[in-house]
Amino acid sequence: MVKLLIGLLLVGFLLGCQKDPKETEQTGPQPRIVSFVSTADTIGALVRILTMNSSPAATENILYFDTTPTTPFAVRGDTLLVRVPPGATSGLVALQVRGQRTTSVTPFTVLSGRWRRRADTPSARLWPVVVSSGTVAYWGLGELMPPGFRFTQRDLWRYDPAANGWERQADLLGPLRSNAVAFSLGSLIYVGMGRNANNTALLVHDFYAFSPTTNQWTPKASLPSPREDGFSVTFTLNGKAYLVGTKADRRTWEYDPQADTWTQKKDFPGSPRYDAVGFTLGNSAYVAGGTGDVQERVQLLDNFWAYTPSTDTWSLKATLPQSRRALMAFVVGSKAYAGINFTKDIYEYDPARDAWTLKTRFPGAAFYYTQGFSLNGKGYVVGGIPSIGISSELWEFTP
Numbered sequence: 001m002v003k004l005l006i007g008l009l010l011v012g013f014l015l016g017c018q019k020d021p022k023e024t025e026q027t028g029p030q031p032r033i034v035s036f037v038s039t040a041d042t043i044g045a046l047v048r049i050l051t052m053n054s055s056p057a058a059t060e061n062i063l064y065f066d067t068t069p070t071t072p073f074a075v076r077g078d079t080l081l082v083r084v085p086p087g088a089t090s091g092l093v094a095l096q097v098r099g100q101r102t103t104s105v106t107p108f109t110v111l112s113g114r115w116r117r118r119a120d121t122p123s124a125r126l127w128p129v130v131v132s133s134g135t136v137a138y139w140g141l142g143e144l145m146p147p148g149f150r151f152t153q154r155d156l157w158r159y160d161p162a163a164n165g166w167e168r169q170a171d172l173l174g175p176l177r178s179n180a181v182a183f184s185l186g187s188l189i190y191v192g193m194g195r196n197a198n199n200t201a202l203l204v205h206d207f208y209a210f211s212p213t214t215n216q217w218t219p220k221a222s223l224p225s226p227r228e229d230g231f232s233v234t235f236t237l238n239g240k241a242y243l244v245g246t247k248a249d250r251r252t253w254e255y256d257p258q259a260d261t262w263t264q265k266k267d268f269p270g271s272p273r274y275d276a277v278g279f280t281l282g283n284s285a286y287v288a289g290g291t292g293d294v295q296e297r298v299q300l301l302d303n304f305w306a307y308t309p310s311t312d313t314w315s316l317k318a319t320l321p322q323s324r325r326a327l328m329a330f331v332v333g334s335k336a337y338a339g340i341n342f343t344k345d346i347y348e349y350d351p352a353r354d355a356w357t358l359k360t361r362f363p364g365a366a367f368y369y370t371q372g373f374s375l376n377g378k379g380y381v382v383g384g385i386p387s388i389g390i391s392s393e394l395w396e397f398t399p
Contacts, residue, residue, distance in 0.1 A: 004210040029053045031097040033104045034078075040109035040358060041084060048110075049080045055097050065108060066091030084110060088358065116396045119164045119227045121382060122157055124148075124302070124390035129182035129191055129380055133212070133376045136160050136170070138189050139382065143178050146388050155189075156210065161375060161396070173208050173217040181234045183241045185257045188214065190241065193223060193232070203227065208323045209257075222258045223253060233278030235285040237309055244287060245305070247272045266312045270305050275325040281336045281351055284308050286317070288338055291325040300325055318354045321347050330372035330379035332399050337379055348399075359399070368390040 030053060037048035049072075054061050055187030060073045061080055072080040080095075081209035093104040121128075121139055128142030140156035154172040159165075177194030185192070202228040208217045223243065231247035232359035242253040245268060252265040273290030280286075287305045291298055300323035306315050322343070329338040339346035340362055362370075366384025370391075373380050379397040383390070 002032055021071070027344060028055075028100070029097055030100055031095050031102050033093060033102055036093070036104075036106075036108060038063070038380055039106065040111055040361075041090060042111050043084050043086055045084050047084060048081050049082060049093070049095075051078050051080055051095060053097065054078065054080060054095065056275060060098060062096040063088070065110065080298050086371075099335055106190050109358045111358070111360050112399070114398045114399075115360070115363050117329040118161070118380075118394040119159075119166060119362075119394050120209065120392040120394060121366075122155075122166050122168075122392075125383060125393040126155070126369070126385075126390055127179050128153075128371070128379040129180050130371045130373050131182045131184050131189060132373045133184040133187070134188055135162075135376055136212075137375050137380070138182070138210075140169075140185075141168075141180050141191070152178050156189075158212070159394075160377075161237055169210065169212075170215045170217060172210075172220065173219065174206050175204055177204050181232060181243065183234045185236055185239065185255075187240055188257070190220065190255075192220075193227065193243075216323070217281050221255075221262060224262055224264075225249075231274045233276050233277045235280045237280050237283070237285050240309070242285060243276065244268050246270065246276050246287065246290060247274055254309070254378070265309075268305070269314045270303060271301070273301055276301075277327040277329045277338065279329045279331055279336055279338075281331050281349070282334070283310070284351070286336070288323040289320055289327045301322075318349075318356060321345075321356045321358070326369050328372035328381055328384075330374045330381075330397075332377060332379050335399070337372070337397070337399075340367055340381070340384070360397065362395070364391065364393045366393065 029040040030051040034050040054074055061072055063070055063082055066086050068088040070085040072082040074081040083110055088110050089187050090109045091107055093108045095102050124359040125142035126145050130139045137159045141153055144151040156169040157166045180191055180194035182191045189210040193205055194204035205223040205226040207220040209220050227249050231242050235242055243253045244252050245366045248380050254265050273291050273292045274289050276290030278287050290301050292301050301320045302323040304317045304320055306317050323340045326341050327338050328340050336349040337346050344361040346360050347356045349356050365386040368385040370381050370384030381395045
């Protein structure tokens with residue numbers, strides 16, 4: 001009897017110690033994401049993710065690109081081979097293996113948008129002007145750069161995206177110049193300022209308006225005083241144009257096309273710089289980047305300023321992701337895009353969040369002194385300097 005009781009107690013004890021089947025499931029050691037071979041690419045692109053404690057069975061590894069799940073199509077030791085899934089967005093990458101989950105330290109950036117090569121400019125130029133107006137764009141002036149020579153030009157060309165072609169317009173009036181500025185107001189194209197032909201020290205501050213209807217140029221009011229070329233940015237807003245000095249002369253001037261007059265506004269408050277870029281977005285205009293001299297040393301700048309004409313005020317915004325000079329910029333919809341300059345990266349600026357996000361990579365040859373403009377809901381990048389020579393390429397970007 002005693003032996004029977006002992007036996008029953010032993011069986012009960014063993015049954016009581018038996019775990020729930022879910023509790024006996026082997027979860028294994030905590031997985032870990034070590035690194036990405038590629039940290040930024042497009043939907044469908046191959047990504048190699050180095051891990052620790054992942055499963056040799058591909059289906060047991062669930063990867064999340066931000067919140068979009070997918071599984072690797074192959075496992076090579078500790079490396080998971082996966083393609084960026086449709087719907088993936090930029091953010092941290094998570095790995096889940098047999099119920100255990102880990103998240104990457106660094107984010108994965110999903111690039112987006114489509115690039116298309118368009119008709120090259122009539123010739124390769126250094127420091128041309130480019131501006132859009134209505135459904136077409138205008139490009140010209142600048143300097144031809146044959147070996148051993150620099151020839152300043154005064155020609156103007158119209159680009160029609162529907163025909164993907166260039167058509168020559170009437171030549172600019174006034175003296176030859178390089179480093180001119182240009183802007184569009186109403187149906188007219190304005191071109192002015194710059195450095196006299198042959199890159200002499202003589203600065204010009206006259207302006208001329210081009211009428212596409214008559215194919216003629218008309219003299220307009222000159223800026224009240226000359227200004228060093230390369231140290232100004234222009235933008236238009238609410239039917240007026242603005243020219244902002246960014247170095248020794250940091251005065252802001254407003255041009256009224258109806259009165260044909262220039263009126264001084266609040267000075268640019270940023271540190272002195274050259275090769276900054278300006279653009280308009282919403283009800284504000286922006287000045288980004290440039291190069292400054294700090295203690296007699298050249299320094300690339302990353303600060304980003306907004307100007308509001310209605311209150312005549314300047315304010316600092318989110319810094320650029322990288323310090324840059326000679327940026328190109330264009331605006332599509334409610335976002336701005338800026339970048340290139342010794343890198344192919346182009347960042348998107350969202351004014352609602354006051355934040356920059358890596359958006360795409362420029363596929364063209366040039367990587368310095370490119371120019372951007374907007375046309376018909378698309379962005380364009382033109383010209384610039386590649387590793388050798390001057391580029392005449394024109395690229396179209398659809399976000």
